[in-house]
Amino acid sequence: AIQMTQSPSSLSASVGDRVTITCRASQDIRDDLGWYRQKPGKAPELLIYAASILQSGVPSRFSGSGAGTDFTLTISSLQPDDSATYYCLQDYSYPLTFGGGTKLEIK
Amino acid sequence: QVQLVESGGGVVQPGGSLGLSCAASGFIFSSSGMNWVRQAPGKGLEWVAYIRYDGGKEKYSDSVKGRFTISRDNSKNALHLQMSSLREDDTALYYCVRDLPREEARFDSWGQGTRVVVSS
Numbered sequence: 001a002i003q004m005t006q007s008p009s010s011l012s013a014s015v016g017d018r019v020t021i022t023c024r025a026s027q028d029i030r031d032d033l034g035w036y037r038q039k040p041g042k043a044p045e046l047l048i049y050a051a052s053i054l055q056s057g058v059p060s061r062f063s064g065s066g067a068g069t070d071f072t073l074t075i076s077s078l079q080p081d082d083s084a085t086y087y088c089l090q091d092y093s094y095p096l097t098f099g100g101g102t103k104l105e106i107k
Numbered sequence: 108q109v110q111l112v113e114s115g116g117g118v119v120q121p122g123g124s125l126g127l128s129c130a131a132s133g134f135i136f137s138s139s140g141m142n143w144v145r146q147a148p149g150k151g152l153e154w155v156a157y158i159r160y161d162g163g164k165e166k167y168s169d170s171v172k173g174r175f176t177i178s179r180d181n182s183k184n185a186l187h188l189q190m191s192s193l194r195e196d197d198t199a200l201y202y203c204v205r206d207l208p209r210e211e212a213r214f215d216s217w218g219q220g221t222r223v224v225v226s227s
């Protein structure tokens with residue numbers, strides 16, 4: 001199975017900050033990567049798919065980039081509502097695999 | 108709007124069996140790939156199983172292959188997960204998840220989950 005390594009595992013940032021989360025695949029997955037946000041006590045929600053396509057309804061402060069093995073999720077201006085855990089998911093091949101998650105705290 | 112409502116969770120002993128269901132509404136169920144994703148208490152997300160819109164393709168994680176079976180009834184807009192030989196590490200919140208239309212393995216809608224506890 002493809003291993004997905006996310007970093008950092010946690011971070012703390014202030015409202016208005018630019019935040020970057022990375023995800024590394026154990027092999028080339030083209031651009032078959034998605035990003036999900038899970039707020040405490042809630043189901044996850046899709047933010048980005050195909051590495052850089054913003055899901056409908058997701059604020060434009062979220063963006064994704066990367067291809068091959070290295071990917072990035074960027075929040076351009078952090079908002080209080082962004083306090084959550086973020087996961088990447090490779091959909092290049094089955095079994096699908098998630099990264100370990102990045103817990104983002106607002107200072 | 109899309110609605111996915113899971114049911115069937117509960118407490119079961121190790122080695123036992125349990126069946127989960129997901130009632131889907133607000134979209135054309137028979138056109139959508141569907142998945143189960145689980146989350147152990149305090150842990151991350153783990154994809155469990157996938158079934159194609161017509162039931163003609165199934166995929167499983169290595170951890171459940173041979174023990175879990177995903178199925179669907181398009182006439183009833185229902186997704187199922189039959190779990191057997193349950194282990195304590197199967198304890199988790201199980202989410203029913205829809206594929207984004209025309210985008211397999213990209214999850215655009217999630218239920219609220221049903222909790223499974225495997226314990227003696």
